Amino acid sequence: MLIVGGGFGGLYAARRLSRDARVQLTLVDRRNFHLFQPLLYQVATGALSPSEIAQPLRSIFRKRPNTTVLLGEAESLDPVRGEVGMSDGGPIAFDTLIVATGVRHSYFGHDEWAAYAPGLKSIDDATEIRRRILIAFEAAEREADPVRRAEWMTFVVVGGGPTGAELAGALGEIAKDTLRRDFRSIDPTQARIVLVEAMDRILPPYPKGRSASATRQLERLGVTVRTETKVVGVDDRSVRLEVDGVEERLPARTILWAAGVQASTFARVVAQATGAETDRAGRIVVGPDLTIPGHPRIFVVGDVAAQPWPGHDRPVPGVAQGAIQGGSYVANTILRRLDPASTDTRPFRYFNRGEVAIIGRLSGVTDIPWLGPFGRQGGFAAWVLWLGIHLAYLIGFSNRIVVLTRWAWSFLTHGRSSRLITGQPLLPPIQEPEPPATHDARPTTSAGPDVAPEAEPAAANAET
Amino acid sequence: MLIVGGGFGGLYAARRLSRDARVQLTLVDRRNFHLFQPLLYQVATGALSPSEIAQPLRSIFRKRPNTTVLLGEAESLDPVRGEVGMSDGGPIAFDTLIVATGVRHSYFGHDEWAAYAPGLKSIDDATEIRRRILIAFEAAEREADPVRRAEWMTFVVVGGGPTGAELAGALGEIAKDTLRRDFRSIDPTQARIVLVEAMDRILPPYPKGRSASATRQLERLGVTVRTETKVVGVDDRSVRLEVDGVEERLPARTILWAAGVQASTFARVVAQATGAETDRAGRIVVGPDLTIPGHPRIFVVGDVAAQPWPGHDRPVPGVAQGAIQGGSYVANTILRRLDPASTDTRPFRYFNRGEVAIIGRLSGVTDIPWLGPFGRQGGFAAWVLWLGIHLAYLIGFSNRIVVLTRWAWSFLTHGRSSRLITGQPLLPPIQEPEPPATHDARPTTSAGPDVAPEAEPAAANAET
Numbered sequence: 001m002l003i004v005g006g007g008f009g010g011l012y013a014a015r016r017l018s019r020d021a022r023v024q025l026t027l028v029d030r031r032n033f034h035l036f037q038p039l040l041y042q043v044a045t046g047a048l049s050p051s052e053i054a055q056p057l058r059s060i061f062r063k064r065p066n067t068t069v070l071l072g073e074a075e076s077l078d079p080v081r082g083e084v085g086m087s088d089g090g091p092i093a094f095d096t097l098i099v100a101t102g103v104r105h106s107y108f109g110h111d112e113w114a115a116y117a118p119g120l121k122s123i124d125d126a127t128e129i130r131r132r133i134l135i136a137f138e139a140a141e142r143e144a145d146p147v148r149r150a151e152w153m154t155f156v157v158v159g160g161g162p163t164g165a166e167l168a169g170a171l172g173e174i175a176k177d178t179l180r181r182d183f184r185s186i187d188p189t190q191a192r193i194v195l196v197e198a199m200d201r202i203l204p205p206y207p208k209g210r211s212a213s214a215t216r217q218l219e220r221l222g223v224t225v226r227t228e229t230k231v232v233g234v235d236d237r238s239v240r241l242e243v244d245g246v247e248e249r250l251p252a253r254t255i256l257w258a259a260g261v262q263a264s265t266f267a268r269v270v271a272q273a274t275g276a277e278t279d280r281a282g283r284i285v286v287g288p289d290l291t292i293p294g295h296p297r298i299f300v301v302g303d304v305a306a307q308p309w310p311g312h313d314r315p316v317p318g319v320a321q322g323a324i325q326g327g328s329y330v331a332n333t334i335l336r337r338l339d340p341a342s343t344d345t346r347p348f349r350y351f352n353r354g355e356v357a358i359i360g361r362l363s364g365v366t367d368i369p370w371l372g373p374f375g376r377q378g379g380f381a382a383w384v385l386w387l388g389i390h391l392a393y394l395i396g397f398s399n400r401i402v403v404l405t406r407w408a409w410s411f412l413t414h415g416r417s418s419r420l421i422t423g424q425p426l427l428p429p430i431q432e433p434e435p436p437a438t439h440d441a442r443p444t445t446s447a448g449p450d451v452a453p454e455a456e457p458a459a460a461n462a463e464t
Numbered sequence: 465m466l467i468v469g470g471g472f473g474g475l476y477a478a479r480r481l482s483r484d485a486r487v488q489l490t491l492v493d494r495r496n497f498h499l500f501q502p503l504l505y506q507v508a509t510g511a512l513s514p515s516e517i518a519q520p521l522r523s524i525f526r527k528r529p530n531t532t533v534l535l536g537e538a539e540s541l542d543p544v545r546g547e548v549g550m551s552d553g554g555p556i557a558f559d560t561l562i563v564a565t566g567v568r569h570s571y572f573g574h575d576e577w578a579a580y581a582p583g584l585k586s587i588d589d590a591t592e593i594r595r596r597i598l599i600a601f602e603a604a605e606r607e608a609d610p611v612r613r614a615e616w617m618t619f620v621v622v623g624g625g626p627t628g629a630e631l632a633g634a635l636g637e638i639a640k641d642t643l644r645r646d647f648r649s650i651d652p653t654q655a656r657i658v659l660v661e662a663m664d665r666i667l668p669p670y671p672k673g674r675s676a677s678a679t680r681q682l683e684r685l686g687v688t689v690r691t692e693t694k695v696v697g698v699d700d701r702s703v704r705l706e707v708d709g710v711e712e713r714l715p716a717r718t719i720l721w722a723a724g725v726q727a728s729t730f731a732r733v734v735a736q737a738t739g740a741e742t743d744r745a746g747r748i749v750v751g752p753d754l755t756i757p758g759h760p761r762i763f764v765v766g767d768v769a770a771q772p773w774p775g776h777d778r779p780v781p782g783v784a785q786g787a788i789q790g791g792s793y794v795a796n797t798i799l800r801r802l803d804p805a806s807t808d809t810r811p812f813r814y815f816n817r818g819e820v821a822i823i824g825r826l827s828g829v830t831d832i833p834w835l836g837p838f839g840r841q842g843g844f845a846a847w848v849l850w851l852g853i854h855l856a857y858l859i860g861f862s863n864r865i866v867v868l869t870r871w872a873w874s875f876l877t878h879g880r881s882s883r884l885i886t887g888q889p890l891l892p893p894i895q896e897p898e899p900p901a902t903h904d905a906r907p908t909t910s911a912g913p914d915v916a917p918e919a920e921p922a923a924a925n926a927e928t
Contacts, residue, residue, distance in 0.1 A: 031884075031885065032598060032602065032883065032884065032885045033883070033884050033885075049513040049514065049515040049516060050513065050514075050884060050886065051513040051881060051882035051883075051884050052513065054884050055881070056881070056883040056884070058643075058646040058647070058883075059646065059879060059881070059883070062645045062646050063645070065648075068648045068649075069646075070602075070605065070606060071599075071602040071605075071606075071885070072606070089606050123884065123886050124886055124887065127886075134496060135535075138496065138534075138535040141534065141535075142534060142535075142536070142553050179522075181526045181527070182522040182523065182526050182533075183522070184529075184532045185532075396881060397873070398869060398870065398873035398874075398877075398879075398881050399881065401869050401873070402866050402869055402870065405862060405865050405866055405869060406862065406866065409861070409862035409865070410862075413862075415523055415862075417515060417519070417520070417523070417860060417862050417863065418515035419496065419497070419515075419520040419522075419523070420495075420496065420497050420514060420515050420518050420520070420587065421495065421496045421497075421535070422514065422587050422588055422591075423588065
């Protein structure tokens with residue numbers, strides 16, 4: 001058996017299958033780790049470090065000798081021969097295939113925006129966003145011109161779904177709380193954070209009351225929530241918005257994309273090879289047992305599939321729970337098929353465990369249908385629930401301890417200890433022709449009574 | 465006052481100076497964090513995560529309103545005007561300057577080797593080395609040809625100083641212990657790790673007995689220690705060695721450079737602007753008070769300086785202690801000068817606190833002169849001492865807790881949880897023309913009695 005993709009769908013299928021000695025399993029991923037996506041925005045905002053939310057796939061399966069983990073990228077599929085072709089090695093044969101390759105960003109046909117407005121799907125995305133956020137404050141600190149400084153201090157998050165709302169909330173917390181005392185020329189609490197959403201409210205999967213609660217909590221953190229606002233242009237210094245058909249330009253140096261996703265590239269390969277249908281987002285349309293119609297040995301689970309949700313006019317939402325349940329269902333189906341006596345053909349049934357998002361420190365919103373009115377919490381209760389759920393699902397015991405330590409410490413100190421600028425560390429070169437202001441590191445008399453420059457015996461440069 | 469560089473020298477000077485209200489201080493660094501270099505090899509070998517050994521400079525100085533932290537790269541110096549020019553902004557004026565810009569790798573005139581044999585100085589170096597080590601095992605797992613597989617399984621560390629010895633020891637532990645059960649086609653314990661040193665023994669700053677002890681401990685981890693062996697060539701698939709004038713070629717895909725350092729680029733700028741002498745490694749020769757002769761307001765501390773060590777035929781060694789003591793001395797000298805009554809001109813005196821290196825799990829060597837015979841430990845005692853000292857000097861309380869948790873967990877589970885391949889995740893394309901072997905994920909009868917392929921009802925591809 002072959003699983004392509006070690007996200008939630010692939011991982012939970014592999015964990016269930018690898019416990020059965022009758023199974024020989026190969027798990028292929030482009031990365032050597034499982035990434036706990038729901039906490040990725042915390043890496044992007046400096047609260048956690050990449051390896052704290054990632055676990056090497058090999059170490060997860062080290063005690064399962066029937067499971068082989070391979071690093072590689074699937075690029076073709078031959079359903080007749082039962083082979084998946086790899087971009088960097090020989091093909092891998094399978095009898096049963098589980099496709100769980102997930103989604104990537106969608107810029108709605110404007111791929112040129114990607115350079116200016118990075119999305120948040122991978123560890124590299126998260127460290128790049130972290131770099132841009134931190135560089136923006138650093139550049140503002142060194143910028144004397146108030147107009148250019150304001151551009152650096154403006155952050156736009158495009159997309160009011162859970163990722164966008166959590167990202168905007170974390171930015172609000174960074175500006176209002178974490179960096180409050182870190183700078184000398186700028187006041188981080190004056191940063192402008194704008195959350196842009198095309199629909200009439202943020203967090204569209206939640207009930208209306210929850211959206212309103214989230215909006216209030218974001219506004220308390222200084223975030224401007226702009227609904228019914230479409231993004232029609234992005235460049236390196238601004239985003240162009242359209243409200244009621246009227247365009248406006250919002251100057252901003254940091255633009256983050258949380259607006260849309262489309263199925264991974266491999267989904268198109270699978271659709272072409274099998275004749276499967278895809279929906280508007282490129283997701284593969286699967287039958288009630290999550291197989292591709294006409295291909296009972298090819299399962300598709302998680303975000304890359306349009307997993308059916310009977311009784312709803314849309315597929316299962318693209319959240320971790322949908323992928324986890326899809327992966328577990330497929331593993332159980334495969335194991336049942338190993339038993340020749342079994343005639344069980346029960347379909348996939350998604351159980352909506354509910355949704356929880358946090359918005360800054362000590363607040364958040366929940367929507368947990370099966371808890372009835374109890375399931376609709378806001379503020380502190382939602383925040384506590386969120387912490388518990390995320391710790392419980394995080395893979396790896398040491399990661400749980402470390403993340404708990406980080407969170408406890410951040411909570412007590414109002415700090416974020418993973419604020420590293422890696423990669424290109426330096427500010428972009430100043431483009432304007434006018435000479436930049438000289439920063440003076442010498443003590444000046446205007447610096448207050450504590451400063452006593454005359455106490456320094458050689459205030460005149462002794463070496464001149 | 466201006467400090468260029470936030471390593472040990474710059475940081476300890478800044479911490480001391482910033483406690484004095486008479487001081488107005490600016491600290492400039494190319495990075496926004498202080499890096500705890502002695503643990504960098506643990507990031508390179510997947511034991512720790514980058515942010516666990518780095519602390520944002522801003523958060524260190526957030527409670528010192530007299531201290532301004534700026535992100536930027538110094539590129540010129542005007543000692544007459546008292547200005548440091550920046551590559552990405554206006555110049556910064558100073559009355560007193562502390563240069564603490566450290567060192568970078570030296571390939572002894574063969575800069576073309578850098579692409580094949582990365583060194584270990586920055587976080588980005590460490591994640592690149594980590595990527596190469598992990599990719600090598602992944603590639604070996606997928607490589608069917610035994611010769612090419614052996615190339616992937618050979619790791620060469622060039623340079624037998626503390627960094628090289630610790631890196632080789634960690635590689636030995638990874639192969640013999642951490643990855644032991646992680647692979648299905650290869651046996652990681654068969655990896656070949658070669659430590660190459662041009663002198664007649666490794667760890668040359670230690671006494672001879674300690675070098676012999678370290679060699680024995682490395683050999684127990686499966687490391688081949690080759691002394692009196694010079695590297696005369698490096699390419700993408702091998703390293704060329706010279707022993708007694710005879711050349712040999714050692715095929716290896718992973719070559720790590722821990723052989724030499726030279727002063728940072730800014731050292732040359734400072735030397736040219738001030739007329740300071742530099743030594744063979746480009747380090748600035750300073751007077752007994754760590755100023756540049758003729759420039760009493762320009763101090764140079766840490767690895768970038770050849771700090772005098774009276775009674776020894778070489779300058780203070782380029783270790784953290786040398787920089788910490790240099791930085792603290794300079795800060796105290798500057799503060800004394802603020803007091804017009806002070807005539808104290810005591811010179812810098814280095815106190816050798818000793819050296820400790822660990823070699824794999826539960827073992828290491830120490831050389832602590834002031835403890836007498838007690839100061840020469842090997843094995844477990846050295847390992848415990850090392851843990852304590854490194855935790856004590858690590859900056860940031862939450863980092864200490866997190867690192868302690870990681871170490872305890874790694875120790876108990878024999879694991880390394882930060883084994884992430886980030887950046888380019890994929891294997892290099894296969895260059896050879898012959899078709900690679902097909903990996904078969906189907907159950908086969910040769911896989912043992914537990915495997916029951918006939919139990920799968922549609923072993924023939926149902927979709928054909």
